[in-house]
Amino acid sequence: MGDSGQGGRPVGYTPMIQQYLHIKSQYQDAILFFRLGDFYEMFFEDALTASAILEIALTARDGGIEKVPMCGIPYHAYEGYVAKLLAHGYKVAICEQVEDPAVAKGIVRREVIRVITPGTVMDEKVLLDKANNYLGALVSEHGSWGLAYIDISTGEFCVTQCGHREVSVLDELIRLKPAELIVPDTLKDDGCVPEILKQVKCYINWRPMLQKSLGQVLEVLETELRVGEDLAAQLYKWPLACQAAYYVLDFLQETQKQKLGHLTELKVYKPKNYMLIDAATRRNLELTENMQTKSVRASLLGVLDETVTAMGARKLKHWLETPLLDKNLIQQRLDAVEELVENALLRESLRKAIKGIYDLERLVGRVAYGSANARDLLALKQSIARLPQIAGLIDWVHSAYLRLLINDLDLLEDLFTLLDNGIADDPPAGVREGNIIKDGFNQEVDRLREAARHGKQWIAELEAKERERTGIRSLKVGFNKVFGYYLEVTKPNLHMVPQDYHRKQTLANAERFITAELKEMENLILGAEEKLNKLEYEIFNELRAQVEKNAGRLQTSANIVAELDVLLSLALVAIANNYCKPELVDSSKLELIEARHPVVEKLSAGRFVANDCHLEPPASILNIITGPNMAGKSTYIRMAALITVMAQIGSFVPARKAVVGIADRIFARVGASDDLSTGRSTFMVEMNEVANILNHATERSLVILDEVGRGTSTFDGISIAWAVSEYLLTRVKARTLFATHYHELTLLQEEFPAARNFSMAVKEEGNKITFLRKVIPGAADRSYGIHVAELAGVPKEVLDRANNLLAALEERKQDVRQTVREVAAAAAQKAGAAGSSHLPGLPEMQHFLGRLCKLDLDGTSPIEAWHLLSSFAREAGELLGKLSGGNHDQDPDS
Ligand SMILES: Nc1ncnc2c1ncn2[C@@H]1O[C@H](COP(=O)(O)OP(=O)(O)OP(=O)(O)O)[C@@H](O)[C@H]1O
């Protein structure tokens, strides 16, 4: 066989297949959609893969030296097929004919114009209205990580950098749920990164490591995006964040092959400015999706979402994923919600104004991407038209935050006028078929339109004129694509056809003619229409470019509309469900009066029993909740966590009264769940989560523990649960609610004054018990597990046997209680003794100093040195905190 051609294939293929192979060699990792006339064709392995996934026929094409496997899809319907391939983990490269086949010499030039990947889809059918679609980039070095993420459908672009010890990158990735993540391939062997990626479950793009200095990277960021001085100064301190942002931009350039005008702003954020919610807690609390069904409806988001725009829905989700820590900011939101709750007229007027606003963010995205049609511009115009109604409400509004939002609203009047004058009222979906530009906007358009209109009028009148002239009463004027305009005469009337008619086509019972005059008019009409369509397309493109130039302004207004929508939604939900405005305090108090679980309440149709909750360290730190199965323990402790989250996003809460000390983190260790995909057993997962709590909770955290210790033998379980409680009580001092069936834990109260016992009330009548779902002070004495087993239909024989065994075991249990009591007393004594001989943080200190000693400065670049220094500074801060017994956590850049 001859030489090897492009892509390692032998030459001898037809020129077109050679062209295909050449292009394909540059896009090995994507399925190549190769444009051939009205189809995208796939060849070779791509054809085999795609035909199977897309369930389309696999054929073959003569490739010159062999038959080449081929399959194809109609070009206009490609989006659905692309979506399917993406869902199966493939990328798709779209290769177009980039010159007119009519004028091409030899084979038509073709180029890949775009690569579609899970993180860069723009197709409305793939994107979810109410969720973002993120493309992320992760960089990790020297104990720190940098993360950038972008949603190209909306233009949101954010970066951050953190220490691994400060904030877990896994938690941040789980929050974002990126569709695709770019990772430098040097991290393939980095101990923790592959482990993290396994849990993130998204499309991973390994890329070669960046060979650029921080200066070069910054320069690119500053030219591509508007980066002000403040931002530049921040970025300078965040080399990993810069690298991550660069990876994203570089990837976009490679896949999109065009500048996207809506990527204007780079936002920097710090995860520590938000309430930290780890991945397990997020799942356990069912903030944005139900654990079992994965549905949004049975989650907190489902209850709170009464938004009327897609932007608002996405914003609410974002708020819920990032509750605030800044009391003033939260208070501002709460005051805004309060005003909307109290002022019905304002509320209804605002809602009416917002309701008709389309998804401005994604419309702007499509404009920048070049896929917006005239209908999209019309939707933009109609949305902008609503803004003055919002602005008009300013005089009614008192709360600072609402005033700020409404004041900052850019009404975009210039853009409205432009679109109102330019875009026709009922444009078609296609952008090349005319009827897009309004009469009166452009003289040339008007002139051509008039010419075409005039010609058509002339033709309409021709029929009557010719009928009269020839006396053929059935004469008709018609049009078809092949012959253009014609005059049709039925066979019986042919003898009356005048001299100047030229025969063009013969049908079964009629003949078709043209006249010179008719052809002339036809040329005029068709010429005018062709010119008109082209001109309209050009003007439309100009209008689109004009909108793109204003992308930043549109995004700002879109953001304000989104926030107003969220505040309105929170107000409506507060009214509908009878929520109260929480009081925020600086201590770590949590006081709830007649509180309800927001989601369970909805499902229990008015039969929900409200409960109180009181925690106020240092006097009361740990509440132990015991009680029968099914009594409502888990519901109760989650309720406290959900209410805290709600308060910190600025929402009213389901209670008669709520005093909430702002929590820096919430931890919820709830129920047992296997995590087979990461190879961890139920108990291992449970202990991982417990370890995470004990290592990261602070005095300002809220901890929810549900049956910790359940995953192992009873004695192991009790011992662990006890030790964990002790640690939380004496060391961490974080507000904690602990639901348990280990009644031994109720003895904690005897030794530790900050521990309290509560139980779920039941009514016992004979052998029938009723769950009252009321939390009352004091410990429960029994679990009623066998009773629940009976309710569930376990056979009587088994129940009787279980009751016998229980009676025997209960006797022995006294021994366990006694032992636990003795151990507890000793522990409490120790805790009460002044100070502790054990110096917390000493081993870490030794380790830290050891690393400092071994530092090799000769082999370190200035940037790396800076980097090391900043990580040492952070670690030193943390150590200092440990040594002084507090939870002093130092900001890396303060
Ligand atoms: N306050 C309440 N008012 C009305 N119904 C409630 C209340 N609390 C819980 N429930 C109902 O009781 C069911 C069981 O509650 P939950 O799962 O909290 O019980 P539990 O005490 O944790 O049980 P187990 O010990 O078996 O885990 C819930 O699914 C809910 O439907």
Ligand SMILES: [Mg+2]
């Ligand atoms: Mg439970």
